[in-house]
Amino acid sequence: MVFSSLAFVYIFLPICFLLYFFIARDIKQRNIILLVMSLIFYAWGEPKWIILMVISTLVEFIGAKIIDENRGTTKAKVALGVSVATSLSFLFIFKYFDFFAFNFANIFGLTPKLLELTLPIGISFYTFQTITYIVDVYKEKVPVQKSFATLLLYVSMFPQLIAGPIVKYSDIEEQLNNRKYHPKAVGEGVIRFLVGLAKKIILANIAGEMATKFLDGDLETLSFLGAWIGIISYTLQIYFDFSAYSDMAIGLGKIFGFTYPENFNYPYIATTISDFWKRWHISLTTFFREYLYIPLGGNRKHHVLNLLIVWVLTGFWHGSAWNFILWGLYYYVLVCLERLFLGRIIENLPSFVGHFYTMFLVIIGWVFFYFEDMDRLRAFFPVLFGFGANSFIGVTDRAVFLNHIIFFIIAILAVTPISKVIKKKFVEFKSKSNTTETIGDVSLVLLTLFMLFIDTAAMVGSTFNPFLYFRF
Amino acid sequence: MHRLKKSYIHSNTFAMVIFFIFFVIISIFLIISIFAPEKTVSERENRTLQEFPTPSISTVFNGTFIKDFENHYSDTFPLRNFFLDVNDGIKKITSQLSIGGDDIVIYDANKTGDDFGGESLEDVEKR
Numbered sequence: 001m002v003f004s005s006l007a008f009v010y011i012f013l014p015i016c017f018l019l020y021f022f023i024a025r026d027i028k029q030r031n032i033i034l035l036v037m038s039l040i041f042y043a044w045g046e047p048k049w050i051i052l053m054v055i056s057t058l059v060e061f062i063g064a065k066i067i068d069e070n071r072g073t074t075k076a077k078v079a080l081g082v083s084v085a086t087s088l089s090f091l092f093i094f095k096y097f098d099f100f101a102f103n104f105a106n107i108f109g110l111t112p113k114l115l116e117l118t119l120p121i122g123i124s125f126y127t128f129q130t131i132t133y134i135v136d137v138y139k140e141k142v143p144v145q146k147s148f149a150t151l152l153l154y155v156s157m158f159p160q161l162i163a164g165p166i167v168k169y170s171d172i173e174e175q176l177n178n179r180k181y182h183p184k185a186v187g188e189g190v191i192r193f194l195v196g197l198a199k200k201i202i203l204a205n206i207a208g209e210m211a212t213k214f215l216d217g218d219l220e221t222l223s224f225l226g227a228w229i230g231i232i233s234y235t236l237q238i239y240f241d242f243s244a245y246s247d248m249a250i251g252l253g254k255i256f257g258f259t260y261p262e263n264f265n266y267p268y269i270a271t272t273i274s275d276f277w278k279r280w281h282i283s284l285t286t287f288f289r290e291y292l293y294i295p296l297g298g299n300r301k302h303h304v305l306n307l308l309i310v311w312v313l314t315g316f317w318h319g320s321a322w323n324f325i326l327w328g329l330y331y332y333v334l335v336c337l338e339r340l341f342l343g344r345i346i347e348n349l350p351s352f353v354g355h356f357y358t359m360f361l362v363i364i365g366w367v368f369f370y371f372e373d374m375d376r377l378r379a380f381f382p383v384l385f386g387f388g389a390n391s392f393i394g395v396t397d398r399a400v401f402l403n404h405i406i407f408f409i410i411a412i413l414a415v416t417p418i419s420k421v422i423k424k425k426f427v428e429f430k431s432k433s434n435t436t437e438t439i440g441d442v443s444l445v446l447l448t449l450f451m452l453f454i455d456t457a458a459m460v461g462s463t464f465n466p467f468l469y470f471r472f
Numbered sequence: 473m474h475r476l477k478k479s480y481i482h483s484n485t486f487a488m489v490i491f492f493i494f495f496v497i498i499s500i501f502l503i504i505s506i507f508a509p510e511k512t513v514s515e516r517e518n519r520t521l522q523e524f525p526t527p528s529i530s531t532v533f534n535g536t537f538i539k540d541f542e543n544h545y546s547d548t549f550p551l552r553n554f555f556l557d558v559n560d561g562i563k564k565i566t567s568q569l570s571i572g573g574d575d576i577v578i579y580d581a582n583k584t585g586d587d588f589g590g591e592s593l594e595d596v597e598k599r
Contacts, residue, residue, distance in 0.1 A: 006549055007542045014499040045535055184479035187487030190494045206566055255491070407566040427480050441486035448490050452497060454562060460549055461559030 001044035002162075003193075003248045004201045006459050012041065020256065027177060031153055034256065041158035042121070049120035052090060057155045059086045060130040061148050064137040068144040080138045084131055091127045094119055099320035122162040124317060126155050128287050133169035135291060142170050150176050159252035163245045165263040165283035168290075172258055179257035189254030191444065194451035196247025199240050201458040203414060206407050207237035213400065215370060219379045223394035227383045229401055234370055235363050236411045239268060242281070261286075268362070268415040271354030272346050273334045276362060288314055308332055318369070323377055327368040334361060504550045511548055516556065521547035 001008050016037045024030040043050050063083030067076045098114045105112035133151070136142045145151045154176060160167055214222065214230025222230070246263035253260040263283050270276035277285055288310050296306040315328020338346070346354050367384065371377035382388035401408075430440035481487045513520050525531065525540035532538075549555070 005542060006546050010498050010501050010505070010549075011545070014495065014502050017495050018499070044538055047533055047535075183484040183487040183491070184481045187481045187490040188479060190490050194494075202562065202566065404567045410566065423480060430480075430482060437482040440480075441482050444481060445486060445489055445493065448493055452494060454558070457555040457558035458562060460546060460552055460555035461563075 001041050001158075003245070003252075004197060004459060004462070006456075007044075009197075009455070009459065012037070012044075017255075027179070031150065031176070034157065035149060035153045038153070038156040038158040038161060042156060042161060046118075046121055049123075052094075052120050052123070053126060053156060054152065056087050056090055056127065056130055057152050058148070059083050060134045061145070061151050064134050064144045067134070067138050071140075076138065080134060083134050087127050087130055091123055093117070094123060096316075096320045125164050125166055126161065128166050128284075128291075129155055129169070131291060132166075132287065136168070136170050142173050145173075157258075159249040159256070159258075160260060163242070163249070164281075165246055165249060165260055166287050167260055167283070168287075171261060175258050181257050185254045185257070187444075189251045189256075191448060191451070192251030192254065193248050194251075194448060194455055196244045196251055197455045198451055198458070199247065199414070200244035201455060201462060203407075203411055204237050204240035204244055205458075205462065206404070207233045207240060207411060210400070210404060210407075211237050211370075215380075219376060219383060220390070221394070222383050223391045223397055224383060224386050225393045225401075226397045227380065227390075229397065231363055231367055231370070231384065235268075235366050236415070238366065238369070239264075239415060240411070266415070266417050266420075268359060269355065269417065270358045270362075271351055272338055272343055272358060273331065273361060274338050274343065276358055277331070277335070284314070284317070304336065307336065311335070319372070321372045322374060323368050323372050327365060330365055330368055501550055505545065505548065508548070508550060514547070514552075516553050 001012065003009075016033075019033045019037070020030055024033050039050060042053065060083050063079045066079035070076045070079070093115070094117050098112075098116065101114055102112045104110075133142075133145070133154070137144050145154075154167075154169060154172065155161075210233035211230055214226050215234060243264040250260045250262070261283055263281060265279040265282065267276055267279035270279055292313070293306055293310050296309065297303070298306065311328045311332035312325055313328070314331070315324045315326070318324045318327070346357060364384075367380060368377065371380055383390050386392075426440065430437050479487075481490070510524075511521060512523065522540060522543040524544050525537050527537045531540075546552075
């Protein structure tokens with residue numbers, strides 16, 4: 001199921017709210033309802049692979065139990081290794097097997113035997129979540145979970161099941177059995193969800209249509225400006241799409257009494273590449289840092305190699321194709337250069353240089369990310385840098401761009417922290433007196449109505465509705 | 473236990489109002505859509521609407537049942553035509569769909585979309 005569908009907002013959610021808030025009596029019943037609804041949510045579009053998620057969770061559940069009963073022994077170590085390896089092997093078989101089989105066969109001139117499995121939804125996310133559980137149990141950071149249903153609830157919870165944020169078990173361990181319901185958090189959650197939905201269904205979808213229009217056509221007839229409009233549109237799409245999903249997840253989490261970590265912090269205002277990666281998909285970079293980079297030795301020993309491993313895997317996590325590995329390597333090189341000398345230079349220059357430098361390199365990065373077909377990837381760069389025989393501007397480019405000028409203005413404002421500034425001004429205005437507090441609250445009610453109204457219209461009218469992070 | 477940051481919502485009452493407005497509206501639409509008479513044709517879009525699909529073991533497991541059901545739900549959603557108009561309004565603001573005006577190129581003013589057989593202008597240019 002996707003958040004941006006009428007079936008989710010107008011069937012799933014009302015039933016879920018009804019059962020969760022008005023039928024369930026205590027936290028135990030609420031957890032059961034949340035678990036059942038999450039499994040329905042998962043099975044909605046894909047009933048088959050739900051079993052894989054359950055098995056994967058079961059493996060970690062049993063593994064953690066063995067670890068807990070055999071502290072300090074080799075048995076605990078083996079249990080950790082076997083559990084993590086099992087989860088990762090599921091991910092490998094479903095996501096990466098065909099990639100390796102194909103390339104292996106290619107090298108030796110054989111006919112590849114491919115599995116051609118469809119990727120179970122959310123597997124890249126929940127595999128990492130289960131790993132945080134068992135590793136943290138092993139390190140005695142968290143107590144072992146005695147109830148399988150509770151562990152399954154943690155893994156399958158529908159707000160963050162499909163596209164993150166990757167919530168560490170230690171982050172919400174306490175909240176699973178003990179959470180407070182605060183009306184204000186619930187209200188904020190509703191607003192966060194509705195605003196995120198608009199970001200996805202209006203901004204991300206328009207950006208997506210623009211990107212497809214320019215980037216999926218014949219690259220020989222694509223103009224220089226067309227290439228830039230296309231890749232900038234994709235830059236906007238991937239941010240809106242993914243951060244909107246996180247907004248909706250965090251909002252829904254708040255409604256049900258959970259606090260999820262933030263996943264994005266205005267990445268497109270970063271001044272260096274390292275800064276960008278502290279702001280983009282924070283829960284993924286945190287995972288790789290805490291569960292891979294630091295265990296490998298971190299900055300203490302052979303950190304250049306550690307960085308290489310982390311970046312290649314970061315790229316590969318996004319998809320089992322060469323272009324994603326290239327994308328990871330691209331950032332590896334940039335981050336290394338910044339650590340060596342580039343970072344110090346950029347920091348001493350005026351900040352607009354840093355913004356320009358970062359945005360330019362990030363946009364180039366999305367080229368690697370967008371084109372899975374290596375021939376098209378290679379053909380796109382000459383167009384983008386004006387080396388090819390392509391025209392400067394195409395017949396329709398100007399018209400398409402001018403028609404979308406209002407969209408671009410809104411979109412570019414929406415990637416800046418302007419909403420944060422408005423929110424701050426709003427809170428300042430409210431705190432003046434009791435009357436202003438009431439005016440503020442009434443306007444929030446109106447905002448809720450307005451957002452629900454345009455979200456619904458956009459959902460009724462939408463035919464083009466891909467979620468980019470579904471593939472991962 | 474995590475502590476709540478100071479909220480931008482001042483009163484608990486209004487916070488609950490926000491939740492209840494959301495909950496009540498989505499529930500009302502759900503109830504209406506269950507009891508409203510079935511529509512089968514959309515005059516506005518000049519097409520037949522998706523019927524309620526009959527489930528079978530194969531369609532449930534390969535996902536087509538759910539897909540058809542979602543299309544049915546969206547096709548027969550209460551106030552559908554009104555929401556389509558609103559959506560056109562949003563699109564007009566963000567991306568002016570109407571062609572014309574001084575700045576905007578029309579590929580061939582004497583031809584309509586049908587002459588291009590539903591192809592985009594880029595496709596026609598290539599030919």
